[in-house]
Amino acid sequence: xxxxxxxxxxxxxxxxxxxxxxxxxxxxxxxxxxxxxxxxxxxxxxxxxxxxxxxxxxxxxxxxxxxxxxxxxxxxxxxxxxxxxxxxxxxxxxxxxxxxxxxxxxxxxxxxxxxxxxxxxxxxxxxxxxxxxxxxxxxxxxxxxxxxxxxxxxxxxxxxxxxxxxxxxxxxxxxxxxxxxxxxxxxxxxxxxxxxxxxxxxxxxxxxxxxxxxxxxxxxxxxxxxxxxxxxxxxxxxxxxxxxxxxxxxxxxxxxxxxxxxxxxxxxxxxxxxxxxxxxxxxxxxxxxxxxxxxxxxxxxxxxxxxxxxxxxxxxxxxxxxxxxxxxxxxxxxxxxxxxxxxxxxxxxxxxxxxxxxxxxxxxxxxxxxxxxxx
Numbered sequence: 001x002x003x004x005x006x007x008x009x010x011x012x013x014x015x016x017x018x019x020x021x022x023x024x025x026x027x028x029x030x031x032x033x034x035x036x037x038x039x040x041x042x043x044x045x046x047x048x049x050x051x052x053x054x055x056x057x058x059x060x061x062x063x064x065x066x067x068x069x070x071x072x073x074x075x076x077x078x079x080x081x082x083x084x085x086x087x088x089x090x091x092x093x094x095x096x097x098x099x100x101x102x103x104x105x106x107x108x109x110x111x112x113x114x115x116x117x118x119x120x121x122x123x124x125x126x127x128x129x130x131x132x133x134x135x136x137x138x139x140x141x142x143x144x145x146x147x148x149x150x151x152x153x154x155x156x157x158x159x160x161x162x163x164x165x166x167x168x169x170x171x172x173x174x175x176x177x178x179x180x181x182x183x184x185x186x187x188x189x190x191x192x193x194x195x196x197x198x199x200x201x202x203x204x205x206x207x208x209x210x211x212x213x214x215x216x217x218x219x220x221x222x223x224x225x226x227x228x229x230x231x232x233x234x235x236x237x238x239x240x241x242x243x244x245x246x247x248x249x250x251x252x253x254x255x256x257x258x259x260x261x262x263x264x265x266x267x268x269x270x271x272x273x274x275x276x277x278x279x280x281x282x283x284x285x286x287x288x289x290x291x292x293x294x295x296x297x298x299x300x301x302x303x304x305x306x307x308x309x310x311x312x313x314x315x316x317x318x319x320x321x322x323x324x325x326x327x328x329x330x331x332x333x334x335x336x337x338x339x340x341x342x343x344x345x346x347x348x349x350x351x352x353x354x355x356x357x358x359x360x361x362x363x364x365x366x367x368x369x370x371x372x373x374x375x
Contacts (some may be wrong), residue, residue: 097140260368
């Protein structure tokens with residue numbers, strides 16, 4: 001008997017074994033009934049049987065064997081994709097999801113081979129069946145991973161948002177204690193609280209911005225007419241106050257008027273300068289240059305120090321990236337999101353950011369169109 005015919009004829013027997021195995025996937029399956037345990041298994045098997053009955057080319061066979069079977073534009077989710085989504089929502093992990101397909105593959109082939117005796121099963125049916133199962137696994141794993149990532153980003157985004165209110169209360173209370181002038185020890189303690197609270201606020205802001213971009217929402221900006229050089233100078237005053245041991249120079253040339261989100265521009269510059277302070281030579285200044293040109297304003301941040309390795313430079317704007325020694329020297333100082341968020345801010349303004357590095361200096365160059373229409 002051909003395998004496709006066997007699957008359709010003995011569907012219930014196969015589903016009983018699927019259900020029995022799914023019930024062992026604890027703790028997610030602990031309180032599930034038969035319908036939930038069998039979730040979309042019949043539709044997956046029907047799709048496999050249909051695939052086995054369809055003529056395919058060698059090229060199509062290869063594409064399917066690596067999980068790239070063609071899908072019609074606008075087609076609904078496959079049974080394997082929907083199964084993965086419901087398993088993720090039900091608390092199954094990805095190892096359990098793949099284990100279901102491994103058990104399904106083994107049980108179908110075992111039952112069919114027993115049915116074929118004494119005749120030998122057809123090798124081409126086995127090959128086609130394995131390809132179809134591999135395609136279903138690829139579809140399931142892809143959908144499962146995407147759902148888990150989205151859920152994680154939503155959770156982190158809500159966490160970052162909800163922590164802002166109690167953090168603001170802590171900082172405000174510390175500021176009140178500092179203003180009381182209740183003695184040197186109280187003032188020093190309040191100062192430490194304020195500094196730590198400010199650092200935590202920056203981390204939460206980075207976390208919220210990161211999750212907005214990962215969820216496809218982009219960096220939230222509000223443009224107004226203003227002088228970019230003035231906003232950036234104000235930001236550098238704050239950076240110098242926080243890092244009095246580091247010299248930060250500013251040079252402005254040309255007209256820097258334009259339509260920007262001033263707060264975001266300050267965040268962009270702050271991230272770049274703090275990165276330069278962190279990795280640059282401590283006895284050399286960080287040099288910031290703002291140049292107004294006809295259609296754009298160019299911002300450059302330069303620091304002396306060791307050259308950035310090419311492999312690191314290629315992914316320097318990727319999220320959650322750090323320098324090679326950052327885990328040792330700055331393990332608690334950042335999330336590795338500063339440069340990523342800086343690039344997203346530039347992109348939200350219709351511009352871009354690039355980096356270059358050699359033995360002489362490291363330079364970050366930001367190009368910002370002077371007048372960018374709101375999207």
